[in-house]
Amino acid sequence: MFLGKFAVVADPATGERIVLRVAPDKNTSVIQTETPMAGSVATSRMELSAYCALITRRIKANRERSKSFHQTYYGSLPMLAEPAEYHRSSGRDLEPQYSFLTSPPPRWFEPDVGQPVVFMINPDGAPNPQIMDDISAAMNAWSTVPGCSLRIVNGGSAAVCYSKDSNSIVFNNCEGQFPPSPSCARILALGGMNWDPNQTKVINGTTFVRAVTGHISFNPYASCDFGDHCIVREIATHELGHALGLGHSQFADATMFGVAHFDGRCASIHQDDINAIDFVYPATGGGPGPLTILSTSPLGIATVGSAFSRQLLASGGATPYGWSLVSGLLPDGLNLLPNGLISGTPLATGSSDFTVKLTDPQNVSVQKALSILVIAPASGFDSQFVSQEVPKALNPSQTFFITLRWVNTGSKPWNGASGFAVVSQNPTNNANWGGNTVPWFGSPVASGEPLELLFQAFAPSRAGIYDFQWQLYQQGAGPFGEMSANVRITVGDPGPPPSPPSIAGLSSLEAVKGTFFTYILPATGGTPPYAWQVATGALPGGLILNPNTGALIGTPNATGSYAVMVQLTDSKSQTAQKSLSIAVTAPPVPAVEITTSSVPQATSGVSLNQQLIAIGGKPPYTWAVTAGGLPAGLGLAAATGMISGTPSAAGVFNFSVSATDAESRTAIKPFSITVVPPPISLDLVPPLDGLKGSALNYQLIARGGTPPYTWSVTGGTLPTGLALNSATGLISGVPTVAGLFTAAITVRDQASVSMTSTIQIKLIDPATIPAVTRAKYKGGKKLIVAGERINSAAQLLLDGNQTSATISDGSFILKPIMLAAGNHQVRVVNPGGVSSAPFMFSVE
Numbered sequence: 001m002f003l004g005k006f007a008v009v010a011d012p013a014t015g016e017r018i019v020l021r022v023a024p025d026k027n028t029s030v031i032q033t034e035t036p037m038a039g040s041v042a043t044s045r046m047e048l049s050a051y052c053a054l055i056t057r058r059i060k061a062n063r064e065r066s067k068s069f070h071q072t073y074y075g076s077l078p079m080l081a082e083p084a085e086y087h088r089s090s091g092r093d094l095e096p097q098y099s100f101l102t103s104p105p106p107r108w109f110e111p112d113v114g115q116p117v118v119f120m121i122n123p124d125g126a127p128n129p130q131i132m133d134d135i136s137a138a139m140n141a142w143s144t145v146p147g148c149s150l151r152i153v154n155g156g157s158a159a160v161c162y163s164k165d166s167n168s169i170v171f172n173n174c175e176g177q178f179p180p181s182p183s184c185a186r187i188l189a190l191g192g193m194n195w196d197p198n199q200t201k202v203i204n205g206t207t208f209v210r211a212v213t214g215h216i217s218f219n220p221y222a223s224c225d226f227g228d229h230c231i232v233r234e235i236a237t238h239e240l241g242h243a244l245g246l247g248h249s250q251f252a253d254a255t256m257f258g259v260a261h262f263d264g265r266c267a268s269i270h271q272d273d274i275n276a277i278d279f280v281y282p283a284t285g286g287g288p289g290p291l292t293i294l295s296t297s298p299l300g301i302a303t304v305g306s307a308f309s310r311q312l313l314a315s316g317g318a319t320p321y322g323w324s325l326v327s328g329l330l331p332d333g334l335n336l337l338p339n340g341l342i343s344g345t346p347l348a349t350g351s352s353d354f355t356v357k358l359t360d361p362q363n364v365s366v367q368k369a370l371s372i373l374v375i376a377p378a379s380g381f382d383s384q385f386v387s388q389e390v391p392k393a394l395n396p397s398q399t400f401f402i403t404l405r406w407v408n409t410g411s412k413p414w415n416g417a418s419g420f421a422v423v424s425q426n427p428t429n430n431a432n433w434g435g436n437t438v439p440w441f442g443s444p445v446a447s448g449e450p451l452e453l454l455f456q457a458f459a460p461s462r463a464g465i466y467d468f469q470w471q472l473y474q475q476g477a478g479p480f481g482e483m484s485a486n487v488r489i490t491v492g493d494p495g496p497p498p499s500p501p502s503i504a505g506l507s508s509l510e511a512v513k514g515t516f517f518t519y520i521l522p523a524t525g526g527t528p529p530y531a532w533q534v535a536t537g538a539l540p541g542g543l544i545l546n547p548n549t550g551a552l553i554g555t556p557n558a559t560g561s562y563a564v565m566v567q568l569t570d571s572k573s574q575t576a577q578k579s580l581s582i583a584v585t586a587p588p589v590p591a592v593e594i595t596t597s598s599v600p601q602a603t604s605g606v607s608l609n610q611q612l613i614a615i616g617g618k619p620p621y622t623w624a625v626t627a628g629g630l631p632a633g634l635g636l637a638a639a640t641g642m643i644s645g646t647p648s649a650a651g652v653f654n655f656s657v658s659a660t661d662a663e664s665r666t667a668i669k670p671f672s673i674t675v676v677p678p679p680i681s682l683d684l685v686p687p688l689d690g691l692k693g694s695a696l697n698y699q700l701i702a703r704g705g706t707p708p709y710t711w712s713v714t715g716g717t718l719p720t721g722l723a724l725n726s727a728t729g730l731i732s733g734v735p736t737v738a739g740l741f742t743a744a745i746t747v748r749d750q751a752s753v754s755m756t757s758t759i760q761i762k763l764i765d766p767a768t769i770p771a772v773t774r775a776k777y778k779g780g781k782k783l784i785v786a787g788e789r790i791n792s793a794a795q796l797l798l799d800g801n802q803t804s805a806t807i808s809d810g811s812f813i814l815k816p817i818m819l820a821a822g823n824h825q826v827r828v829v830n831p832g833g834v835s836s837a838p839f840m841f842s843v844e
């Protein structure tokens with residue numbers, strides 16, 4: 001950068017505006033280009049445009065760097081009890097797997113050159129005194145992934161906060177990242193890294209930028225969650241994942257999932273985390289991988305009296321390695337050096353089991369159990385055991401065959417003629433198996449050639465557990481080389497021979513067609529497992545015999561009687577047979593039942609249709625009345641069970657009905673039909689007209705109900721002179737009055753059901769009826785109508801129409817009036833509506 005005070009002036013020589021340093025100091029004496037280059041000239045003078053461009057570039061660069069830094073640390077991914085940045089319902093189309101911290105993804109390049117990533121820990125404010133163990137456990141989780149070169153190391157405690165020079169883990173909010181919170185804060189911790197975008201490397205097809213510093217900060221205001229080590233370890237593991245370049249995983253099971261689990265996982269990572277770290281830090285990237293002991297057991301076969309040397313092999317981790325013995329003992333005469341070399345001269349035969357520990361300079365350690373076998377010297381005779389076929393269980397005194405295989409790893413051939421044989425071991429020279437030596441009669445086995453030895457042996461006569469192990473032998477040199485692998489053979493007491501098998505249980509079975517059936521044939525004796533089969537005959541269709549369980553099972557699909565011979569074979573090939581008869585019967589036919597419960601009330605004179613219903617048996621059914629009788633007018637259809645017809649009489653009728661199916665199964669059920677009469681009614685009576693003094697007769701008509709009826713006047717009165725016959729309903733007599741009369745007439749039947757209707761009788765006095773006697777039309781002028789009993793208030797109707805005719809001297813005069821030629825009619829109507837008869841006249 002550049003400091004000092006500058007002035008913009010005009011170049012005295014050219015007149016151009018330039019920048020001059022006017023207040024130089026000894027710390028900053030030059031203006032220089034952004035990238036100092038060898039041979040660049042220090043100057044106090046610069047062109048104004050170049051100076052302005054320089055300033056602009058530097059401000060921009062500063063801003064970018066600041067932005068990048070803050071986004072990296074403080075805009076990244078807090079581990080939340082319920083993170084804001086992760087919502088399943090957000091609808092984003094995410095691959096369900098790990099993600100990277102940012103794009104382009106950052107990673108540490110140290111593992112690529114075998115270097116660990118080291119974090120310093122500031123224990124100030126740590127939630128517990130064993131915080132270093134918690135952090136180391138989290139680091140170990142990420143550092144021991146198979147196929148992964150990453151190793152992240154606890155560099156120890158130091159009073160670090162965020163530093164550009166070291167990676168840090170803090171608990172005291174030293175960078176002031178977390179605001180004070182009265183309740184337990186949602187953000188548990190933050191983890192992230194800063195990187196150099198100018199250093200890139202392509203790993204697994206992805207371009208990564210180089211991580212420069214990492215930082216993890218636990219929120220002290222969330223310390224209510226830091227009560228146990230397991231929780232602290234999970235948080236540390238998760239945040240370390242961010243500091244290794246990982247973002248949140250979409251797998252809820254992943255430790256890098258955005259929500260803390262607190263499910264007892266402590267410092268562990270799960271498959272998606274492993275996939276992520278393997279992707280970012282593959283072992284093929286050049287790193288050493290996790291610390292691993294490569295040597296396998298047995299380390300080798302040492303020979304008594306001969307020098308022995310083996311270098312323990314390891315890979316991964318950091319070097320140099322340090323080796324130590326943590327349990328067991330090396331063979332007498334051998335020692336383990338810190339550099340991993342086991343050497344010395346063994347003093348005695350035998351197998352030694354021990355566990356070694358490998359520790360690297362980062363204090364990562366692994367252990368492994370190993371063994372060394374020390375054998376006797378063999379004077380050029382040596383062998384390696386290859387394989388064998390040996391039974392593990394035998395009966396006492398049982399004869400058996402075995403095969404043993406070795407390879408000649410010595411320098412001399414194995415020749416039966418010169419005393420080469422196989423001898424028993426464990427214990428040495430035992431004759432448990434029928435002898436202690438098996439001579440070799442085959443061709444000599446040269447150095448490097450295999451030997452396959454097949455021989456017959458005999459189990460001990462007493463039950464027990466015996467070792468079975470053999471070694472090669474050379475006359476003059478004794479047993480040599482690697483023994484066959486020991487087999488512990490159990491020689492059992494066979495006990496009395498099993499009884500022959502037999503089939504117990506039923507001899508005849510009954511099944512129903514269409515109904516699931518199962519019967520397990522019981523077996524006794526013999527030696528399970530058994531096998532079952534049908535020896536002769538055939539099972540009913542739909543039934544099978546389970547060959548393993550002896551179960552007859554299935555749903556028969558045909559009736560009949562079946563005879564089969566079933567056979568059982570036990571595991572010793574002993575057989576037993578049994579005759580079985582299986583009767584498959586038809587399913588029972590349900591009884592016929594008439595389900596109609598009752599017949600509803602009927603009305604005489606009203607048609608009826610009532611269906612009777614039957615179920616069961618074998619349709620069709622035939623119906624009949626078996627007792628009593630149906631009401632007159634009704635019948636029962638034999639083929640359909642339908643009662644129909646029109647009952648003609650009221651009453652209660654009891655009867656029984658039978659339904660008989662196609663196979664003569666019959667059901668009988670009693671029924672009762674109540675036939676009621678139709679309701680009583682009165683025929684409508686029109687208004688009656690009559691003349692005072694003239695006879696009047698009118699017959700009232702009633703219907704329904706239960707005759708005979710009784711008639712009475714129950715409201716108003718009949719005109720004087722008229723009477724109602726209570727037995728016949730006839731109104732008759734000679735009225736002696738005129739006027740309009742209204743009366744209520746009630747008819748009542750034998751059941752006291754009644755009906756009332758109102759009648760109206762209009763009686764006219766003949767003396768009030770006018771009459772027209774003459775009509776005279778004077779063409780085009782007037783019409784004169786004369787008559788008798790014309791009231792002074794009467795009206796004249798001409799051709800049915802009311803007129804404005806006036807009355808003069810008892811005659812109507814209507815004028816002017818024009819009448820068409822032809823017939824016309826006049827009527828005179830007195831007050832009260834009493835009209836004359838029509839009078840017809842003609843106009844010429």
Ligand SMILES: [Zn+2]
Pocket residue numbers: 077078079080238242248258
């Ligand atoms: Zn997180």
